[in-house]
Amino acid sequence: MSSQATEETPDAYEALLDHYEQISNVNAAGSILQWDQEVMMPEGGTPARSQQKSALSSLSHDLLTEEKVGEWLDELDDADLTDEQEAVVREIRREYERADRVPSDLVAEISETTSEALPKWKEAKAEDDFSIFAPVLENLIELKKEYAEHIDPDKPAYEVLFADYEPYLDLDTAERVLERLREELVPLIEDVRASDVELADPFEGDFDVDTQEDLARDVLDTLGYDFEHGRVDTAPHPFSTGNQFDARVTTRFSEDDPVGALMSTIHEFGHARYTLGLPREQYGNPLGESRDLTVHESQSRLWENHVGRSRVFWEKFLPAMKERFPQLEDVTPEEAYEAANEVYEDNLIRVEADELTYHMHIIVRFEIERELIEGDLDVEDVPQRWNDKYEEYLGIRPDTDAEGCLQDIHWSHGSFGYFPTYSLGSVLAAQIYDALEADVGDVDEKVRNGNFDVIADWLEEHVHQHGARYTTPELVEEATGEAYNADHFVDYVTEKYTDLYDL
Template sequence: MATKQEEASDDAYEELVSRVERISNVTAAGGVLRWDQEVVMPEEGTPARAAQLSTLSTIAHEELTDERTGELLDELDGRDLDEAEAAVVREIRRKYDRATSVPGELVSEISEATANAHPVWKEAKADDDFEAFAPTLENLLELKREYAAHIDPDADPYAVLFAEYEPYLDLETAERVLDRLRDELVPLIEAIGESDVELGGAFDGEFDADAQEALSRDVLDALGYDWSRGRLDTAPHPFSTGTQFDARVTTRFDEEDLLGSITSTIHEFGHANYTLGLPDDGYGTPLGESRDLTVHESQSRLWENHVGRSEPFWDFFLPTAAERFPPLADVSTREAYEAANQVYDDNLIRTEADELTYHLHIIVRFEIERQLISGDLDVEDVPQVWNDTYEEYLGVRPETDAEGVLQDIHWSHGSFGYFPTYSLGSVLAAQLYAAAEDELGALDERTRNGEFDDLNGWLRESVHRHGAMYTTPALVEKATGDPYSADAFIDYVTEKYGELYELDGY
């Protein structure tokens, strides 16, 4: 028979979960409105949408920071909770402690500012006019510095903002991984540049956008996307959003870049597939939420690179692509594979970058963000620093703001600290894929036959089903048996690109 203390603990936990579910539903509703804003909302809808999103964020903030939420958390501190209950309390405590540090007025102001920033960025990019976006960027930086100062006035503000997206891998870990990627990838990319091997050409030509959309649906079908809980649309900057009951994918089409739409679609499938793999019965609580952005990005990069850029995948998928685009019938599997992995350091666009130089794009953004948040770089000087850094790291210089500093949507969202998770996730993708092969055996033959259930089943069991039960380091070690490390990624890229470009010593 339960004691009075145990009954009180049960009651407090149930009440806390009920509050969290309300907060989650409000937040999810805001996500649908943001999806609508970026995909189908009329151009003049921004003022009302900004007010709607601001209201929802205020409601969620007030519910989370309500005195009763704190009382329930305090009541549960030190209680004998099972593993799942303790995880829920841990995650809510972390969010509560951060949220109660920030005034509700500031939360509302940030939400409204980011909603209004999106169309400003969009127009500035279209007009190739950074100066038009600069005041908005300055305002968002000031708001985010203030936000970070409220949470921890003694900490590096960038570390505080980074923890918004990856709370359990600290900024020192991120810097260590990024430094290793730079140290390892720069000489590898230089060796590739000196190689006599030339890849590419298999996907040259013009490709009708409607047929590309049909092919994107083909690839989603092949990978096992659940259309009863998802949909495909287009957006200027592809993204995926939603819950385990409604995880939507967006992509974009360039009639001169068929490969780009395929890899973009596979990338966003990875995100949506993770979301769809979260447990239904955890919906509305941390047990039904993803484990932050490093893990989320690992899923998109695993499917995009380890599956979608593999030779077995093109052996499987090339005939389908040739049905949509008959000229591809003359392309061999090897030619398609080589084209999918061509390294070209003259590319200016992050989302179109190859698997290796991609990380230099991330490092550029990471370094500039840190300087902006610290106040060591003025907003008006960002285009110059951006262009200089691209020239230093990649040997190319943007000629326009649209293909330079304005290419990404993230700063208009106020998402400072987000970019490092792209590289951190790529590193984790390699570690997870290697662990899956250790357990399942080589996956090449399954991929060549279009059989993805075993890999997806392993990911469901090892990653997806846990939601936010474990911290990132604990989840990685549970899934792979090893601590988070860049070793598998470095081994993967050096072996793969050493063979592709016939490099001595790799």
């Protein structure tokens, strides 16, 4: 219930909010079912879980598209509302209009198909056999094209799908930013590869997974994660989910990559911290919901890259790591910092990529999924196209589909158009970080002193607390004082890698 509701608040507004609250709760229940499926559910539970999720999706859809919702929205068209109320209505209207165009059956079918797709993707990845995943992927693509066609038959389907993940920065912006990143990063990557500098990599050998799990808790503790309102588990594809009362983190470990697991944990912490920073009294309405994926990813990237991959973070955190892993006794913070930022020539995996090549991974996926949705590429040709593009953009070719086009979970969720927001978010992270620093002073100094709350509190005040009050461009302006742009990011990576590789 909005804190803004006054005596003069129109009845239609109150009714709309009550109704929306119920929808939010159904969606929140769906998220728990999803979390459970990925983290806790025994494999054999899938058939029933698919039906449960599908029932909730179509119920949520039915509730959102009830005739009375349209009527309330019409009534509120020229009602006298506060700015916050206007924002609430804007968000609900947008959701309503999109949902209203999509038949309930299709929503249920997509949900059920994604539930079947998840185990297929897992199996295909485990067995390194794309053909296991291909049929359900093809099915999902057709369903999502149909979905986009319902929402806006006059727009390219990919553009419509993209707006599900980032409604307020259009696909042109995404393309422009990705283009800029390619222009700036390709020569930078070339320079790095040509450099004689060899960064240290002191994290050799095996690192016990249980001990890494303890270390993940250490780092979450250090950053100020509130375990009274969250928990950490392992999942094959790390994610964060929840609400302002219960925002959970998942992570994963591999014996030979303790730094990767730490960075992944910090990344998900960034997401969860955003969620926990949403205003509690607004639970269940857009003012208590996060802005979309660009902003969400800016929060995870800020913590992962600007904090976790900084020199000072390693000065601060390395001792805790040495306590867990005494074999690291002689490692210096500088060495750890280098290891956390090394640009590997042969890395095929997006989530293990450095801050430069990362965006090449995104560009590959972006181009391929766009072709798939626009009908310019057959599903069966995905592995070939994938590998060719890796060769072209990164100079490496995956040996297996497991390390290639099957590496990421997103398509099994039916998420096409999601990937660009990873780059958009990284770009925004740099912009927000600079605004933070302009406001609170030397951030390195805070990190060195373990004063992570200064960062979290600033982000909460300038980003989290607004929920979906502002559109993405408005929120960026509000938080940073300028329009969304890639300059901060380009400056940041240029400076960082020039220094690291002595360019």
